[in-house]
Amino acid sequence: MNNTKNVAEKKSNTPILIIGVVLVVALLAGWYLLSSPKTATNTNGNTAKANAANTTKPNTIPANAPQGANPPNQQGSPTALVTLEEFADFQCPQCGAVHPIMNEIKSTYGSRIRFIFRNYPLAIPAHDKSYNAAVACEAAGMQSPNKFFEMQNLLFTNQKAWTADPNYRTTWKDYAQKIGLDVAKWENDMAGIAAKSRVDEDMRRAKGMGINSTPTLYINGVDVPFQQMNVTGLKALIDAELAKAAPQNQTAPAAPANTGNTNK
Amino acid sequence: MTEPEITSAKRTIAKLPLAAAVVALAGLADAVYLTAHHYNAEPVPCGAAFDCEMVLTSPFATLGGIINWFAAGTIAPGTAIGEIPLAAFGAAAYFVAFALATLTAFGDQRMWKLFGAQVVLMAAFSGWLIYVQAALIGAFCQFCLISAAITGTLFTIFVISLFIKPKTT
Numbered sequence: 001m002n003n004t005k006n007v008a009e010k011k012s013n014t015p016i017l018i019i020g021v022v023l024v025v026a027l028l029a030g031w032y033l034l035s036s037p038k039t040a041t042n043t044n045g046n047t048a049k050a051n052a053a054n055t056t057k058p059n060t061i062p063a064n065a066p067q068g069a070n071p072p073n074q075q076g077s078p079t080a081l082v083t084l085e086e087f088a089d090f091q092c093p094q095c096g097a098v099h100p101i102m103n104e105i106k107s108t109y110g111s112r113i114r115f116i117f118r119n120y121p122l123a124i125p126a127h128d129k130s131y132n133a134a135v136a137c138e139a140a141g142m143q144s145p146n147k148f149f150e151m152q153n154l155l156f157t158n159q160k161a162w163t164a165d166p167n168y169r170t171t172w173k174d175y176a177q178k179i180g181l182d183v184a185k186w187e188n189d190m191a192g193i194a195a196k197s198r199v200d201e202d203m204r205r206a207k208g209m210g211i212n213s214t215p216t217l218y219i220n221g222v223d224v225p226f227q228q229m230n231v232t233g234l235k236a237l238i239d240a241e242l243a244k245a246a247p248q249n250q251t252a253p254a255a256p257a258n259t260g261n262t263n264k
Numbered sequence: 265m266t267e268p269e270i271t272s273a274k275r276t277i278a279k280l281p282l283a284a285a286v287v288a289l290a291g292l293a294d295a296v297y298l299t300a301h302h303y304n305a306e307p308v309p310c311g312a313a314f315d316c317e318m319v320l321t322s323p324f325a326t327l328g329g330i331i332n333w334f335a336a337g338t339i340a341p342g343t344a345i346g347e348i349p350l351a352a353f354g355a356a357a358y359f360v361a362f363a364l365a366t367l368t369a370f371g372d373q374r375m376w377k378l379f380g381a382q383v384v385l386m387a388a389f390s391g392w393l394i395y396v397q398a399a400l401i402g403a404f405c406q407f408c409l410i411s412a413a414i415t416g417t418l419f420t421i422f423v424i425s426l427f428i429k430p431k432t433t
Contacts, residue, residue: 015370019363022289026296026359033300093400122402212318213401227328 059223061085061209068118068205069198073141073148077111081245082220082238084113087120087206089214090133090155091163098215098229099156105234113238117152119199120206120214129168132190134199136172139189141198143181150179280428281368281376284421288362291414295358298351298407308407315403324396325350350393354411357386361418380422387419 086102088095106115119138121130133155141148154175155162162168176186189195206216217224219237228237301308301320310316324330327348364379390412397404 015363015366015372018366022292022362023359026292026355029293030296030300030355033297034304127402212315213322227326 061218061221064208066201066205066208069138069201072116072118072202073137073145073152074117075106075115075149076109076113078114080112080114082109082113082241083116083218084234084238085116085118085218085221087118087202087211087214087216089120089122089127089130090137090152090159091127091130092122092214093159094226095215096156096159098217099153101229101231101234103153104231105238108235109238112242117149118206119202120211120216121199121203122214129163131199133172134202135190135195136176136186138195138198139186139192140176140179140181142189142195143185147179147181151175151181154179280421280425281365281379284379284418285362285365285369287414287417287421288358288365291358291411291418292355292362294407294411294414295351295355298411299349299355302349302351308405310405313404314406316405316407318403319397319401319405319408322401324393324401327353357382358414361386376422376425380426383415383418383422386415390415 084102084105086098088098102115106113119134121127121134123131137148137151137155140151155172158171158175162171165171173183173187176183215226215229217229219234220241224234224237228234298308298320302325308316308320319325322329327350330350361379361382364375364382367375368379393408394412397408
């Protein structure tokens with residue numbers, strides 16, 4: 001009976017067979033690649049983040065990392081039990097998206113956290129104004145530490161408006177006036193070395209830590225995955241850190257529902 | 265094969281899906297490699313002109329990251345589906361493209377239309393991913409560019425097939 005097998009039927013089975021074989025080979029290849037991790041070297045020298053993901057061990061700040069601009073641009077309490085350190089780029093859309101989340105976290109926790117903002121303008125053509133934006137904030141901060149964050153807030157909030165604006169300098173000048181800066185001094189400081197060197201210090205820290213993307217956030221020195229950079233995710237991490245740091249004194253820091261009214 | 269009077273144009277058409285299948289296989293290999301890289305978190309070998317890790321660890325490397333990008337400001341917590349790397353979808357897409365091209369090569373012409381529809385979508389998405397690398401991440405990874413080139417080739421093969429009409433008498 002085998003000899004009488006229909007030729008057409010035989011033909012129609014061939015592509016299915018080939019497709020099946022390819023599927024099996026692809027799955028096996030994927031399985032092989034997954035199960036035999038090599039200790040490959042990265043030309044960028046940054047294996048820490050990748051390896052951390054592999055072992056689900058959080059990436060932490062290396063002990064010998066450069067310290068960054070000192071004093072850092074910070075809010076909250078310098079003696080708080082939980083420190084958030086964010087590295088961001090003013091032209092990075094994700095940093096713009098994370099900004100209101102950070103604002104909410106800061107207003108929720110107030111002095112229970114220390115928030116440090118680090119400039120990490122990426123040296124890429126698409127982020128052509130990023131470095132200057134960081135300098136603009138540092139120049140604002142030279143008039144008052146709070147002015148740094150007021151300028152930072154305006155730059156992130158209006159990111160889309162100025163990033164494509166050829167007259168962005170004029171727009172920034174408007175922001176400077178809006179937040180009550182001495183505009184002449186601010187412009188002078190922007191051109192000076194002090195503001196730039198603070199940005200450079202932050203960048204040195206970021207590079208020394210092997211950071212290769214923004215926003216990068218550390219909570220008490222532990223890298224936070226981007227997927228967790230939302231209000232719920234961050235609150236969970238901060239509450240856990242608060243509970244860990246003061247298990248006896250603050251019995252219920254994880255329930256900020258009743259504390260929200262006291263902040264403003 | 266059963267028709268003795270097959271024209272040269274018909275033969276060319278039969279070869280195009282075959283070529284597409286072979287090209288799709290290369291895309292499948294590339295995407296499987298990147299998918300495995302994502303899950304075992306091994307850095308990929310990267311040329312000096314590229315920054316593969318920056319691209320492959322960016323939010324745009326996962327489905328969830330892309331959804332977040334389009335729904336700006338409403339970043340959802342990481343979910344199982346959100347963590348799926350884009351490369352895995354690429355692997356699935358190349359496999360389907362391979363299957364459709366193979367079925368066409370063996371005579372099922374209806375599959376070529378599906379192949380065309382899929383390849384047009386893939387090419388559009390690849391174009392957007394190149395934009396993401398250039399404008400939003402500011403770095404390229406060569407495996408991503410290889411994938412884009414493969415999709416471009418599949419698209420070109422399909423377009424060529426539209427211009428080669430069989431000489432039917």
